[in-house]
Amino acid sequence: MRLSFTGSLAVVSLAAAIAGCDRAANPTAGEAGTDRLAAAVRELVGPYVEGRSFSGVVLVARGDELLVHEGFGQTDHVTGTPMTVGSKFQIASLSKSFTAAAILRLRERNKLALDDPLSRFLPEFPRGADITIHQLLVHTSGLARYVFQPDYAERSRRPHSAADLVDWIAAVPLALEPGERSAYSNANYAVLARVIEVVSGQAFGEFLHDEVIAPAGLTDTGHRGDASVAAPDLAIGHVPVGLRTVERSSTVDYSASTGAGSIYSTAGDLLQWHRALAGDRVLTPASRALMFERHVDDRGYGWILDERRGRSTVSMSGWDGVGFSTEFVHFEEENLTVIVLCNLSISTAPTELADGLAALVLDGEATPLSLAAAPLDAALARELAGEYRFGADFYVPNASLVLSRAGNHLAVAGRPPGALLQLAEVSASGDPAFIHRQQWFRVTFDRDSAGRVSAMRYGPFEATRVAAAP
Missing domain, CATH: 2.40.128.50 (Lipocalin)
Structure with missing residues (x-):
């Protein structure tokens, strides 16, 4: 469904709609507040959709209450297939939280330790004796960003086993000395995926399903390890062209980002994922504490722990560069979760939208996108x-x-x-x-x-x- 909204206000205001609403005590007032929030969300998202700079699903939940869950734009901009709340997306770097959970599950079984050297599991990996599992989890291993290698675009179109991917990464010289500092690289989580296979004796996707996805109660989430097998209702990725045009992105094989960006999911499943991590369905309390501890800079295991709008948050952004971008942010004290999934390769637009959605609920107002009316001189x-x-x-x-x-x-x-x-x-x-x-x-x-x-x-x-x- 293509939504078009107009409005001359510089600020979308929701203070009166949200303040003091209690659906249990006053269902009519609560429903009216939710309706006003939904209208304000459409007003906020509308300019992005109209400019073809957003197409996807937004979800806002406070505790167990689902405030907004709506699809915008199309799953396929060529056929015009409408977006639905059940549409699936590649979630890019949000995949890392699943890989981190799998590592912690193996640690719970004493199959590995966080200070184990990589050489214990991958003895041929260069400098493996100097790199630990913990360093891979927090991006202090020194591994280079293989996605910036000149041959990445061509090689990412081919299928890769996790072992193939590790061989590719191992051939790229280290960017930093292990332990020197945190430097984000997908290579860390791709290597962790192979460690999971070696330790468990299962393929990465199988172990992830059996030990992480299924226990969490997720039904629309999986590892895209085979490009020839498309998940039902998976949105098509697109790239922006010019000022307003979008085109289908070139075909990539997500096995080239196994462990780091290979997971697909829905907004509803991602909300359930965070709820499962907050309880005992996937991790023990000790493992959960490790995942959400600020280890280095603002990094937990697969998550970013920082502040937004002056409030403590757990978050992760994702952009695969070829068709999808994502944002997940949970405001801890307010128990507010905002999820934005986009099937356009527009890196931080979901982050900006998520910030605006949070502002509507937390602060009662948000400033919408405003483009110049006249062309550039x-x-x-x-x-x-x-x-x-x-x-x-x-x-x-x-x-x-x-x-x-x-x-x-x-x-x-x-x-x-x-x-x-x-x-x-x-x-x-x-x-x-x-x-x-x-x-x-x-x-x-x-x-x-x-x-x-x-x-x-x-x-x-x-x-x-x-x-x-x-």
Whole structure:
């Protein structure tokens, strides 16, 4: 179902709808509050759907009460098949919590210890004696991000056993010394998947189903280890093209991300997953404490433990780069869970939407997306276009990003490509602010004392302008 919402308010307000609603004591007031919340959610999500920058399912629950559970857009933008709340999605890095739970199940049976060296299970793995299971769980192993290797796009289209995947990862030199610091890499959880196979004697997907998924009571969740077998009701992944277009993504084999991003699920199952982890259906209290302990920086085992809106949260974001993006956040003291699943490869749009959904419930208001009505001025587009170089903290250290003029907008050349959507707001430099549609990073520009464009702020990163547009 394609939803279209219009509204001139700068803020979607829900304070009166939510405050003091008690459905048990006053069912009519409770139902009215829930209806108003649903309407406010549609008002918030609407601009993303209309701009074809969101298509998926949103879920908001407080305790055992399901406040919102709704599908937006299409499962397949070619056929126009409507999205439903039962649609399944690849959940990208949310898969890591399942792999972490499987490791902890093996630890409970004394099959492995968290300080065991990797060499105990994979004796041929380079530097395996210096890497522990714990380091793999919290991304301090030093393993490089194999998804950034030049041959990844081609190799990710082939089927891989977990052993094949480990051989591929083992051939990539370490990015850091083991234990040096936390540096996120899917390779850690791909290696853990192979450890699970070696220790259990079962295929990763089989062990996960028998020991994690089934005990949790999940019926619409599984490991996508065979690209030729599609799960029923699995949404089709898409990539954004230009300002408003989407296309079906190229075929990938999710066995290339076994353990790190190979799980599919539904919003309802993910809510049940977190509830199962909070009880004793999957993990013992000791294992549960380990999973949700802040071990290094903000990392638990498969989860991020931080704060949002000044409140303690357990969360995980996911983006597979080829068709799906996800967000899960649970506000601990408020017992509020927000889940956003998207079948568009738009990295942090679900994170932004989840933050807005949480704001509606927790704060009573949220600011909707507001794009500029007029096209970008051609002279300004030429002035902002050029090459910008990032520092060592970027995904690919010291990489460059080239902005060029494409019709009436700016576009990114290279990886990831995509158009810059012009926002209605103006940045501190006096120039418009933008959103990079594929990454969904906010983009602004700095100028020097002479008024020349000198730098670009790209999400959490800063890049220096090194060349003007040709």
